[in-house]
Amino acid sequence: MRVAVVGQGYVGLTGAVALALQGHGVTGVEQDHSRLRTLNSGEAPVFEPGLPQQLAAALATGRLRFADGLAECHRRAPFDIVLITVGTPPQSDGSADLSQVTSVLEQIGNLLPVPRVVLKSTVPPGTSSRLADAHPWLRERYAYNPEFLNQGSALEDWAVPARVIAGTWSRENTLALRELYAGVSGPWVSTTPTSAEMIKYASNAFLAMKISFSNEIAQMCSGPDIDVDHVMQGVGYDPRIGHAFLQPGLGYGDSCLPKDTAALAHWASSVGMSAPLLRATIAVNDAQTGVALQILRTELGAALREATIAVLGVRYEPWSDDLRAAPSLAVVPAILAEAADVRVWDPATDAATIAGLFPSANPVAELPDAVDGAHAVVLLTEWPQAIEAHWPTLAARLVAPRLLIDGKNCLPPELMAGLPIHYRSIGTRMPTTTVTAEPQLEA
Ligand SMILES: NC(=O)c1ccc[n+]([C@@H]2O[C@H](COP(=O)([O-])OP(=O)(O)OC[C@H]3O[C@@H](n4cnc5c(N)ncnc54)[C@H](O)[C@@H]3O)[C@@H](O)[C@H]2O)c1
Structure with missing residues (x-):
């Protein structure tokens, strides 16, 4: 098939590369000229493990190219299908901004012959129907096919x-989607576009709820005789629950969960529903980003005003360079507002980016320099460089009260227990042996 993928971000570029490797002729359309230049030089403008190699492989097939618009390419050789993978960012009231999607649809409506359209961007329930009401040609050639990929x-x-x-209104469009995804293995759910839209939001709301639930339970796991890691392990072994996203921390913060939960809550209000569980999920998450500051206030008291705090990690996860909605964006400014000096270290975020995000913070290139003379450390990203660092040496560089807040519960509690520091995690982590999946029989 001849396929165009409009929007070469995380979703669009991954899709364009994968579809070209599947055998389709693919044009990745990108309006951002600096991003387009990077793509045309054979480089990936976003960080994703394996993407540079797969991009090179796809370009080597001769089936992948990039362009800044649809019209000229379509005039030369019409596309069978246009995938829309543009952003649907949050607006100030939480609702999804659909302007990128509607602008692409306007362009597609002017193409002759009009191709089939597959919308992959995340949109609120009822959006496809409204788009089809505004563009009657769409109903005959449309699928809503949400994307669930994880960065990393x-x-x-x-x-x-x-x-x-x-999500389609006709079997013919479902079959066209099957042809597009020939070779992709996974269970199919054929449904209406509105159901498909709700499946995407409901999935992300559930994942967000699991994280907020873990954080609420973690708050209850405090004291000398309780271990939050063991609690989560034990709960997660129930196959009805599972371990994924049962991870306490300083709040969910990938590019999707915050915006999609906010957009679903906004949508629920617009149809007169209160959605209490969803709102509680968001409220628990909002409060969770404040936990690090609360601990600093409790442990340092008035001395926080004079204190030097080292923040380790800007990214939400080491394997993604997507900083949209990373908890650091809320946590670091809150600490900056109360502490004398805030140093920020992140091995994959350059000093200029850190300075742009947090103008009054001090970017520090080396981990030992970041903690040298600091009163407290706040760890926000599970960087291997931080987990595997020689903590006895780092601990010796700290000054009293030598507080270490592990916002990802990722440092080994056994090691922390032996150091002259005050280790605080999200819920109590005990320096005991780990739980295994094997049944333990008493001798
Ligand atoms: N990032 C993820 O992990 C992920 C996962 C699942 C679903 N989604 C959803 O997929 C959609 C895309 O997400 P993303 O993270 O890839 O977005 P992104 O913001 O990284 O990329 C969107 C790209 O579209 C380009 N664009 C916008 N309008 C255009 C136009 N008219 N013509 C050409 N290019 C245009 C932008 O310049 C940008 O490069 C969103 O709705 C998101 O919610 C994202």
Whole structure:
């Protein structure tokens, strides 16, 4: 098939590369000229493990190219399908901004012959119907096919998705989607576009709820005789629950969960529903980003005003460079407002980016320099460089009260227990042996 993928961000570029490797002729359309230049030089403008190699492989097939618009390419050789993978960012009231999607649809409506359209961007329930009311040509040639990839495993998630959701108004369009995804293995759910839209939001709301639930339980896991890691392990072994996203921390913060929960809550209000569980999920998450500051206030008291705090990590996860909605964006300014000196270290974020995000913070290139003479450390990203660092040496560089707040519960509690520091995690972590999946028989 001849395919265009409009929007070459995390979703669009992954899709364009994967579809070209599947055998389709693909044009990745990108309006941002600096991003387009990077793509045309054979480089990936976003960080995703394996993407540079797969991009090179796709370009080598001769089936992938990039362009800044649809019209000229379509005039030369019409596309069978146009995938829309543009952003749907949050607006100030929480609702999804659909302007990028509507602008692409206007462009597609002017193409002759009009191709089939597959919308992959995340949009609120009822959006496809409204778009089809505004563009009557769309109903005959449309599928809503939400994307579920995770940054960090995007290519794998595309090749072996947990499910493919095909929201269409006709069997013909479902079959066209099947042809597009020939070779992609995963269960299919064929449904209406509105159901497909709700599947995407409901999935992200559930994942967000699991994280907020973990954080609420973690608050209850405090004291000398309780271990939050063991509690989460024990709960997660129930196959009805599972371990994924049962992870306490300083709040969810990938590019999707905050905006999608806010957009679903906004949508629920617009149809007269209160959605209390969803709102509680968001409220618990909002409060969770304040936990690090609360601990600093409790442990340092008035001395916080004079204190030097080292923040380790800006990214939400080491394997994604997507800083949209990372908890650091809320946590660091809150600490900056109360502490004398805030140093920020992140091995994959350059000093200029850190200075742009947090103008009054001090970017520090080396981890030992960041903690040298600091009163407290706040760890926000599970960087291997931080986890595997020689903590006895780092601890010796701290000054009293030598507080270490592990916002990702990722440092080994056994090691922390032996150091001359005050280790605080999200819920109590005990320096005991880890739980195994094997049944333990008493001798
Ligand atoms: N990032 C993820 O992990 C992820 C996962 C699942 C679903 N989604 C959803 O997929 C959609 C895309 O997400 P993303 O993270 O890839 O977005 P992104 O913001 O990284 O990329 C969107 C790209 O579209 C380009 N664009 C916008 N309008 C355009 C136009 N008219 N013509 C050409 N290019 C245009 C932008 O310049 C940008 O490069 C969103 O709705 C998001 O919620 C994202």
